[in-house]
Amino acid sequence: MKELPKINQLKNLRAIINHGGVRLAALAAGQTQPAMTRSINELERILGTRLLVRGESGVILTKTGKAFEARMNFILNELERAVDEVKQIEQVSYGEVAFGCSHFPAFDTIPGLINAFKDQYKEARITVIEGQFSELASALRMGKLDFFIGNTLDLSSREFISEHLVTLEFCVMGRKDHPLKNCSSLSELHGAKWFLPAVTAGYYINIEGLIFPCGNIDEAAVIYGDSLSIGRKLVLEHDYLFAGPKCMMTESSYQELVDVIPIREQLPDGHYSLAYRKSHILTPIAEKLIQVIRSTYNDLFPAQS
Incomplete structure (x- = not known):
């Protein structure tokens, strides 16, 4: 059997990558610089190459080294998850869970849900990363995220299991009394300012194709981002439009701030999974x-469960 790297060697390499140098990595790990260097030299000897x-x-x-890093991170992530799982079996309220979440669940159901979950499992460590599936898929593949909740139009069934949660009607929205509030077609919105999620594939690419069927030839102002706070400012204070689930208007806080732009074109439904x-x-x-997520969505949208 070939000689394999030791876990401490992999962790030392990860520390050097994260800190940008041996000295800082050694300080962070509580090791001497020569010991850290010897560890990496031994790792390179085992692999037969410079990293x-x-x-x-x-x-x-x-x-x-770049090729090795990807595999190494996967191995360390999985090993850390395995250790965490063993501890959880012994103490069920303990453990870490990290998941990705697109904008609507982050705005609507997830905050209250994880707050209640944390009350029940006080020792659990919960990490939520907001973004679209196309941007978070690599973290899901690497085991950095346990799961994802959101619009999964670009999901590959060969890699992932997808459980349908809800289908939502989408519409174009802007602030109350927006200058374009009475527009009845997308063609009347040419030149409007838009705030759209930063994606490279999936649902919002299709939305952008509807807004700009010939491309953004007029060079309309479009800002891409995954920050709800920035998006809120742009929409409410700078007249940006956005596409979102129509059911957002059932929230009293949004009814006072936002209006649906009554375009006749129907945007594709959002399929959340x-x-x-x-x-x-x-x-x-x-x-x-x-x-808990399954149960919550079943209660909120019983007709679709």
């Missing part, structure tokens, strides 16, 4: 949170 070289602003990965990697074994605490 790091010195650059102008510190150490940088070689081409081989719970997605996780087929080959990824969920930890007990992640399973419990998923059960």
